[in-house]
Amino acid sequence: MRTLIRRIWNVFAILGMTVTLYFLLLIVLIYLQARHDELRPADAIVVLGTAQYNGKPSPVLSARLDHAADLYHRGIAPIIITTGGHGPDPLYTEAGVGKVYLIEQGIPESAILTEERGETSWESMVEVQRLANAHQIRRIVLVSDPFHVLRLKLMARHLGLEAVGSPTRTSPISDQPLVEFAYVVREALGITHHEMQQLLLSLTTWSPKAPSADFSHQ
Secondary structure, three states: OHHHHHHHHHHHHHHHHHHHHHHHHHHHHHHHHHHOOOOOOOOEEEEOOOOEEOOEEOHHHHHHHHHHHHHHHOOOOOOEEEEOOOOOOOOOOHHHHHHHHHHHOOOOHHHEEEEOOOOOHHHHHHHHHHHHHHOOOOEEEEEOOHHHHHHHHHHHHHOOOEEEEOOOOOOHHHHOHHHHHHHHHHHHHHHHHHHHHHHHHHHHHOOOOOOOOOOOOO
16 A cells, blocks of 8 residues: 555656646746847738727837837838737727827838737737738737747747747836746746647547548647
């Protein structure tokens, strides 16, 4: 009996160590991606939405939009896609507020596409995929806070989008290391949740096929 209990304890100990190491590795990867700007010419710049207040972008959203506007003016891409739905505000969407702000920064209205349905990062990326297909957009530059970029790139990969990350360097969150670390931990949890969802989806939608057939990854 003692041997069985010891074996069970060892299994749980190994499992706990594995999970801890995985989580620590994920945090390191988030920080490494956050420091890396993969900027290159693309078909569109995608700005991930975040809070707006009464039709005005929050400082965090403003930082993302300013970075996107700078990339546009530098000729990185001819289109900017703003994202984000209503959230708790029934009057304004994050994408709509972002569009108005960009126009005020000198971006032509004709160069801006909006995704106003997404209430989560995943929902926004799904809508970005729809817009990309409709407008023959192949490569996108993802603009968000540094800690957010890795998860966005993973989502883009699952959706079949060619994406590179260009994090903003002026977000007020970056000036608060403890707050930023809390967001990094949340991102690590978010990545774990997203990857588990994708794994379960691939398992539940998989069906045996003839050896000559291709297997699609959902």
